[in-house]
Amino acid sequence: MKRPYILLLYVQRMIYKRTFEFLDNLGLMTLAAYLEERGYKARVFTGITTDAMACFQKEWRSARPDVVGFYCDYDNQSSVEAMSRHLRERFGVPVVVGGPQAIHLGREFLERSQCSFLVRGDGEEPLYEIMEWMRHGQGSLDTIRGVLYLDEAGKLVETGARPLLTDLDRLPFPRTAHLLGRDAKYNLSVLSARGCPFRCAFCYEGGNTKNLRMRRVETVVEEIRLGLEENPQVKYVWFVDDTFTVNADRTAHFCEALAALRQRWDFVWFCEGHAAVLARHPQLIPMMVEAGMARMQIGMESGWQPALEAYGKQATVDQIEEVVRRCYEASLPQLAGNFIIGGAHDSEVTLEMTAAYAEGLHRMAPGMLDLSTTFVIPLPNTAITNCPARFRLTLIDAESYTSLEDYPVTETAHLSVNEVSRWRYRFVQRNFDTMKELFASGQVPHGRIRQHFTLAHRYGVTSTWFKFAFNKDPLTNAYYSLLTTGKAKEWNDLSRGEREMAYPSRVFDLDEALQWFEGRPVLEGRMLTPLEYELLQLCGGTLCCCHIAGLLAERHPKGMIEGHSLRRLFEEFAQRHWIVFLPE
Structure with a gap:
């Protein structure tokens, strides 16, 4: 007997050099595993809209999906809306939309997209109950909590919020076998917790999650072990949650378990850390490096302390500097950080301070920092979106119709949209100029350059330093490539x-x-x-x-x-x- 089939899609607008395919969508992967465990067939596809449409048409011809589910975030809302409407009009297939943006969507989206249901919050239970109701007539639609839909009379029905899942260790592990359109995966993404205890004004998690729910270390490591067995070519493990270091004892426990796992499998790993936590527990940094952490990201956002306070970062510029110094001393190969251009109270003066701060960090740790920039993104229910005036910001294009994250959609009290854009260019140019100067003057230690080449050639982990400095120099590239591939010695x-x-x-x-x-x-x-x-x-x-x-x-x-x-x-x-x- 044919199992009911749901096709889960993460579609994106085509953006030049966008790397969203680099990691699996863990939300959809977990949904697929949850439904498979309960007797349904579920497959996951990630890609640009045209490729997703081709995937759907192929599956429609061969397996005829009973339901299509979309992961909707701020970036892809327009793509989800258009494709949902097309599938409903052309194929008549039921469509369910969830994901982080769903909390911001309502009647207008339901009408424009013609989707059957919106799911808010953790999607495992409500999606399963919707499938049971649609395919087997089980239960009653109005009792499925966490769902929005239009009834036959066109009335909006909201079934009320569903309590969050508390025991994440009960969820089945994502499986590569559920992926479509990918012959092999070379990176393994893992979520060790849901939610966030911090309340950063620009962050979706900070504005929408109430509880931090952590999985047991043993459960997460078992998921990694099975993932490595299923994908022996994987060399890089990503912890994608925002709170990996929030509990020092748990982080130390992870280090012990990952170090033991690396005795059997050759891999390195990435996580996000919080500067204040790491500044209070600096002993974690060398422990994490020793356990195989090759890259970490910490929130930097601004070099001007009042901006960090306005964002509610609960970290200081001094703590960020301390973490950078500690990471450099511990020989962490790569430390990533992001700066918001045109953010809270920004002006020519504050952005100059931030640019100088970033340059100082580079000079403190030559060859380690991967610094990037972003604009303010008005994500749903964040403090900045709900009250931009409090941060002296004006939302010019709250739906981001004019931007692919390459152009600002807000302006400050002191800077127009065009001026914010020009400042991002200046910041990026100064960042690259500093890197080039440090490299050309020999201030990047030989061992650090070799680390970057080893990570690139052996583990597929590249950095800004590798791509735009070391790899661009023919002699440096040839020299370290020969060394790190084992063909030569120095x-x-x-x-x-x-x-x-x-x-x-x-x-x-x-x-x-x-x-x-x-x-x-x-x-x-x-x-x-x-x-x-x-x-x-x-x-x-x-x-x-x-x-x-x-x-x-x-x-x-x-x-x-x-x-x-x-x-x-x-x-x-x-x-x-x-x-x-x-x-x-």
Whole structure:
């Protein structure tokens, strides 16, 4: 007997270089697992609207979904509305819409989208009860809490709020087998808690969640273990919740469990941390790094303390600086942070302070910080959306019809929309200029550069530093790529005996890299001596160091080679990223 089939879609407008496909939609994945456990067939697709439509048509021809469910957020509301209406008019299939934006939707959306039901809050139980009512006639529609719909007379029916799920450990684990349109996954996303104890004025969680509900560490780690077994190619685990570090004891427990898991599987992980918590419990940072944390994100938002206070961040600029310093000392490879441009009370003065603050953080921790920017997004029920005047903001386009998050939809008392946009450009340009300066002047330590290449080549984890600084320099890219892929070693990695028998190899084509000035070779703006030029010619990966030393001794007067010290030249060439050493 055919199982009733629900197709769950996360659709997005096409946005250039958007990476929403990078992670699975855990909300839909959990819904699918919950329904599968109860006898339904459920599949999940994530992609742009045109691809989602193609997926639906393929499934319609082959398996005929009984119901379609949409995950609706602030960004994709218009796409969900249009596709829902199309499916209802063309195919007559029932449509259920949930997700974070559902709390903001009502009669107008129901009418425009023609969707059958809106689900607010945790979706597992109400969606199951809707399916039972539609497919099996079980229960009564007006008793399914957390649902909005239009009855046959066009009257809006709200069934009342449903209590939040309290025992998240009872929920089944998401399964890769429920995904459509993906042959393999290379990242594993995990949610260790729902809700947030903080009340940041710009954040959806801060405006809409009342309770922090945490899963047991053992349950989460078991989900990761099963996910790694199901997807052995996965090298990167994402904790997508906002509150991973909120409980210090629990975070320490996670570190122990993840360290044990990494003895069997080779993976690194990401989480979000809160600056105030980490500043109070700095011992967590080296513990997390030791347990395999390769990247963390903390909320920064502004370099001006009154803005952080207005947002209700419960963190200070000094605490953020302290966490940056501690992370750098602990050798965390990547620390991400975001700054709001055109936010609470912003003016030319406050944005200059924020830009200078961000630059100072870079100089404090060269090679570690991944800094990004955003505009104020009027998410439903946030303090900024409900009362923008309190933050000296004006909502120009509350529905974000004019923006793909690439242009502001608010202005401040001091800055117009265009001025806010220009300030974002200035901030980003200053950020990149600082990074380029630190890299070009040699202030980014060698070990940190190597960390970025290791994460990129071995785990698929890239950073702004890797993509726009290190990877753009041909010599740096070639040098560290050879090192981190295991094809070569550097001078300082070799023992004394290994150095004699290693094969030095240039990382560039000599003819293409060289310039000439008055008949003398110039490499990277440095005029080479005859001996340096000759040595570089011999470093082609076919002669070992001792053989090269013998050849040069035969060609040059006695004592000349010793005076120039071949060892010093090999070391200098390696430091300049000109040569690597191939094993015997």
